[in-house]
Amino acid sequence: MNALFPVVLAAALFSATATMPADAAPRKKKTAVPPAASVAQPPTDRFFACDVRVRDYLREGGAAIQVTKIEVDDARLQLNIHHEYGEAGKSSRKYLRGDSEEEMRKNLRAILDEFAAAAKAAAAGRAWYVIAARKVMPDLRNGSGENSSPWTAIVLADFDGKCRPITFYQSVDRNKLNPELSKKLDE
Numbered sequence: 001m002n003a004l005f006p007v008v009l010a011a012a013l014f015s016a017t018a019t020m021p022a023d024a025a026p027r028k029k030k031t032a033v034p035p036a037a038s039v040a041q042p043p044t045d046r047f048f049a050c051d052v053r054v055r056d057y058l059r060e061g062g063a064a065i066q067v068t069k070i071e072v073d074d075a076r077l078q079l080n081i082h083h084e085y086g087e088a089g090k091s092s093r094k095y096l097r098g099d100s101e102e103e104m105r106k107n108l109r110a111i112l113d114e115f116a117a118a119a120k121a122a123a124a125g126r127a128w129y130v131i132a133a134r135k136v137m138p139d140l141r142n143g144s145g146e147n148s149s150p151w152t153a154i155v156l157a158d159f160d161g162k163c164r165p166i167t168f169y170q171s172v173d174r175n176k177l178n179p180e181l182s183k184k185l186d187e
Contacts, residue, residue: 048126050156050163057132057154063184067127067155070119070166077111079118079167081155083129085178088153091167118166121157130154131172131185149173151185 045051047064054064067088071080077095081088094111098104121127131153153169174182 047128048158048163049161050128050158053156053163054128054130057130057136060133060136061185061187062130062132062151063181063187064128064130065181065184066125067122067129067157070115070122070127072112072115072119074112074115077108077115079115081129081167085181088129088155088169091155114164114166117159118155118157121159126158127166128156130156131181137168 069082078093079091096104149171151172155166
């Protein structure tokens with residue numbers, strides 16, 4: 001009886017598949033899938049991921065200009081920012097923090113990685129030097145004294161779709177700016 005069961009089962013399966021009509025299998029409807037290029041994409045903003053931040057800083061006037069080059073001084077842990085109208089100057093120095101040498105080394109690697117990403121973003125046209133009214137900028141640590149300019153600056157960069165601040169400039173002396181750039185502040 002045990003030897004007969006597999007033979008009967010195989011015969012039943014064979015006869016069931018042989019008697020099925022060819023059209024019995026469900027057919028899938030073919031739908032045209034549009035190519036990726038034809039899918040409507042929103043236009044790319046000229047400030048990429050920094051679109052909202054740049055516009056928020058410029059609400060009370062100012063200017064946003066493209067950073068053309070960022071030079072990394074890895075010994076002093078600071079950057080030298082160049083933009084369309086010349087040089088913005090050196091950033092403030094970063095300090096290594098940590099309780100042990102290993103923690104400080106880890107902090108150093110993070111700073112150098114951030115600097116390299118900033119230089120790469122500038123080379124790709126994804127960094128901006130934003131001069132804005134002091135009253136719209138976030139807390140700038142040093143506070144505003146009587147001699148400070150009403151203008152301050154920030155360098156922003158788009159790193160992998162995220163807007164990151166690179167460095168702050170506490171005070172921007174309008175008299176030292178390129179005349180064309182100074183004129184942009186009034187627009």
